[in-house]
Amino acid sequence: MKTNIINKLLISLSNVKSGKVYRSSLWILGEYCFEESDIQLAWKHIRNSIGEIPILSSEQRLNGIENDDETNENTTSSTPSGPKILADGTYATESAFDTPEITKSTNNKSFKTPIRSLILDGDFYLASVLSSTLVKLILRLNKVSERKDLINALKAEAMLIMVSILRVGETSYVKKKIDEDSSERIMSCVRFLSEGQTDIKLLEEAFLDDTLEVFKQQVEETLANDNNNAANIANNNLKIENIDEPITFRQFTNKDIKIVDENDKELDAVQEGSNAKEDLSSRLNKIVQLTGFSDPVYAEAYVKVHQFDVTLDVLIVNQTTTTLRNLSVEFAALGDLKVIDKPTSANIAPHGFHRVQTTIKVSSADTGVIFGNIVYDGQHADDSTIVILSDVHIDILDYIKPSTCSETQFRKMWNEFEWENKISINSNLTSLKEYLDELLKSTNMNNLTPGSVIGDCQFLSANLYSKSTFGEDALANLCIEKSKEGLITGHVRIRSKGQGLALSLGDKVAAVARKNNTVTVSTV
Template sequence: MSQELVYSLVDQRVDRDIPNLQTLKRDLERGTDEIKLEALQKIIIGSLNGEKFDSLFMFIIRFVMPTKNKILKKHLLFYWEVCPKYDEAGKLKQETILICNSLLNDLHHSNEYIQGATLRFLCRLKDNELLEPLIGPTRECLNHRHAYVRRNAVLAIHSIYKNQSHLVPDAPELILNFLAAESDSMCKRNAIIMLIDTDLGMAVDWLLGSLNLVESMESNIQLSVIELIRKASKVYPQEKPKFIRCVFELLSSESSSVKFEAASALVTLTNNSAAIKAVGTSLIQLILKESDNNVKLVVLERLDNLRIKHEGLLDDLAIDLLQILSNSDLEVKKRSLDIVMKLTSQRNAGDVVGILKKQLIKTLNAEFEKVKEYRELLVQTIHACAVSFPEVAADVAKLFLSSISEFSKSSAADAISFVREVIEKFPLLRSSIISELHLTFPEIKSSEAMCRALWILGEYSSDIQSIKTSWENIKNSLGELPLLALEEQEALTSGDDSANNEHAETHVIQNSTRILPDGTYATESSLVKTFTSVSSTSNKPPIRALLFDCQYFVGAVLASALVKLVLRFSKLGGPSAELNQLNAQALLAMIGIIRVGQSSFVQSPIDEDSYDRVLACIRALEHKDEDSEELELAFLDDSQAAFTRLVKSQDKRLEKSKNISQDKPQGKFDSPMEFRLLSKSNADQDEEDVNGPSEASTSTEIVTKLDSIVQLTGFSDPVYAEAYLNVHQYDITIDILIVNQTNDTLKNLTAEFSMMGDLKLIEKPRSYNVSPRSFSSIKATIKVSSADSGVIYGNLTYDGPGPSDSNCIVFNDINVDIMEYIRPSYCDEAKFFSMWSEFEWENKVDVITKITDLQVYLKHLIESTNMACLTPDSALDGDCGFLSANLYSKSIFGEDALLNVSLEKVDDDSTVTGHIRIRSKSQGIALSLGDKINAVQTNTPQTISAE
């Protein structure tokens, strides 16, 4: 039995009743054109959804087919397409021959749009009996006066020749002659597409004779010519130079689509460096020309793939690509800067940084949307570029320091971090950068930037003169010493009521977040006694203002920097009088920090940690003569050595994050060799895809396929079914093997699916008939829109040997693993904590495992969740009873997943305990990752090798 394809699934309108046969017959026979139209729409929708309306076929032929209503005629063509045309024996019904009369009349109709719609409908017909009487009128339509009819006539000839070539044996010659005489661009485009599909040699002959005219043709014809060249270049390699020259000329086309397709085609035709550079230039011009940001991002992605494939050839285009920074969209700028960084080399590093510096200066004097975010992006890009290319580091450091007052808090901190990294990596630049920092130190206002600047002054003031200058800058930023003297004097001299109220004791309600024993969060309110002061910190020196603003960590860093300055001054053999004066003033400043934190002039008292650190620095200066060697080792040598290790660790992680997306799995020594000439690959696979295959679709090994097989029914069921899940980047293809284990023919065997999660069925599987003891294959495609785990439900229905037998077998559930869409990724610590505080969905998972080693459990967790560990290896080294680490990954949909692992081991014989906190922007990822971790823990063996 032959079965019709189900082209689509149309939802029935809520305001319409379920169609009734008697009602439909009455409407078709006696209704007006509007009523007939509504009835016909119900019949079409019902037929698409699998309903049977065989008894209405003759009613439609008798009462609807003779109509002159244009809309009704259009719907009638839709009905001819979906109506059942075969009987149970698989033969064409006799009454369907009556359709030919209607189609013949429409082909000779005076209205050209009815003729065109009818010709378009002929593209859907594949039946020899229906098509044969229509060949003559179809050929005549090639000479019609209206281009709309001619272009659809070409499509009809194309379809007829493809399905029933004996009906139009001379179709290629007919269309070639038509192409030579035709003037309409769409008609010529359809003709070229047909020649490509039916007779490639004839299409190539036409192209070789028209090469000089291609550049002046319409854009739609040029697109079809590019498609012709793609296919002809493999069959006619001797003509490839002419093809390349033709495509090269099309790169200068005014049409964006032609330019893009020509660039894509040229990459597949040649690896010549000049051609690759021309392609890159065309893509950049296309980005600058297009106004749609989505198009810009797509072309940028194509440009990046081209860069990866042809490493080093596009470096000269980095400057041209920077023109895109004039675009207003921040995402486009970010993607452009990512590519520019990968194209930057020693030859163009100076020019690239020069342009970025100009862009940074523009942001200081301009106000536009997201200017702060753009400024931070520029600072980070210049930072990365300067670290990679030392020759520009000095100029960049001076630029950052000179503009520090204009930066936001985060940008200023990033700028000072860059300066600190440059000073460590390039010792020859230290003196000049320290001198520049001395000039700009009073302009630093934010606490984070101030902490890092103080650390730099304390660590890298390496001679007596720089130590003196550093102390003078610090003293000017502190103001009058002792720190509380001025404040107390102002308080004593103020006798009015407003002054008395200046330090009045008040009580305020303070809210804080606490973690309950079950891991959830709760808000706690408490009544706190505070001292308020109306004195403003805006007119105070920078460090003094930060201290009175309760930024006590700045005070702790200042104390450490002062100890380093005193110890290094002593180590360099400075004058004893100046050393004593420096020591006394340093002690006075540190004692003042503690007194400020304990006074009534601040909103909150000094924290215990900062207090202990400042006190330790005071004791260090008190005993600097007795324990000079130990103090110099701790403050001068170990501190710088620790920072050196940190910089090297960051460089290793950065290099690892760069290589993680470029690493290609190496083939095993016993993996089979594949000969392309002997393999059964599709023709499309021969074409070089610039996008490259997705990671999920490249694995074709048998073992991998066997791992992805899911058994859907039992071996004792009448029908055995198993499915192979082929997970692509954005969709899942389910290939189901159906085995008929009975001695009867199973009719109308259909697989139906329903999804839970962000899954959507794209293509409904068709119905099949399966012979006794035979098998068949059913395929279904499901679209995935997020990285959430999903479940696919389904059943199998079929008709038995009896006329009324209908059976249903429920499938086992198919679980879609979230790990198919998670990719390990890296981000800096600041970005991780920023996302951690921003994301609202959290899932806490308790650690329940038989593993007894903390490092082994962490490694097992990283491998199982496909995440990257952001915690440096140096922080994880050693053997102790607890471990904490941060993990990060990103889905192919751009969704971030954060993990904080807190592990503990009570004694040597105990297992690992603790908890894992998962945070993400969407609830689905947090829950899915939690389920995955629980499943991994449940199936974890007692011992796992640490190797």
């Protein structure tokens, strides 16, 4: 039924106004037109949808411009060669220049064919898909037909269409100029058609076989995700109680009775605490040394991060043989941090211990620095000693969480965000996927393109996204390849609305790449 479906699709395309729908339809025509009659019918429809070519010449003619050279000659001849003198001997007043109006006719409401209208509106992604479809149709016709004259004629017409799109894309007749990616894609299709006789098998494999294989993999991934969602829904429905199941009333049961009901288990977990006890050994990883071992006062802090607060639990040790009087710890902060409370002063006995706590309010995910000092009185009233504390840097990963967004939202935010941090990479890791996993683990970002890694590939491009606890968005684009020497080279571009978040994430990316590697960072 392919021929019947393709005929119905071609009939319906005359009413399609959406570029996204037209792109999908063109892909279907390029993939499933196997018969010579279907190929010619699809080609005829595409040719009629483009309209008169070359597009630039026809648009100039519709807007009243026949030829640029003639226009220039008319403009030159209409320019006065000298002043005009009236009969009474005075000079006539005239305009400094007089050129014919070369503007687009606003009254010209001529009907635009679908593809032509979308191209003039600036949809050059559609133009690149159109170029690939034309190449596919020619390659399929070459497999099923022996008419070399027809194949050569379609090749010439296809190249004329592509070059016409490239020319009009650089003029003011389109709403926006053609982008570099679409221009390169269309130009590569032109080269394939003009120089493809020697590598016809390679072109058929790339355009006809590989694209269909990638489509199959995408369909399989979609089905797998649907099956996982269906399994989750089925698991949620397992909690349905059976008929004649006895109802347990907690108020009437003894404490020694074993809890069986799911609601009772949940209530018991809430009352007794469902969270496991904290492993005290894990605190050692979050302890920051504030002073040296040779200082009269030794201090270290346990940094505990809550949702919007950072608590410093400071342990102070008097390493002298005298009492430290009126000892106080003073903290200050840089960045979007604010010290909430000030620890009270105390007297510490010789070789004694003292603990103080202070809370710092966090208002953004930018890198923050906490610094301070310890002050205590000496032998005299006006004599005091100050011990400078080491800086405490807040880890941005405590506030960055992996998140998801659509491709449209990602592109919109990528264009809107002002700050960009570009990190060049030269890594010794064995595979591209290994580097991607290490990057995701170190930056708490989510991979929005899970299908970017297919087997042992030589090139990888992925979009990453994360969101801070304060609602700040962080975008990243990873573009790496594996060189002949076995090194992974490329760059990571990070964009965010604020400079601090872009720099902080850039430091994390650079830390990953610095493991026995070379890194270059540039901020825009």
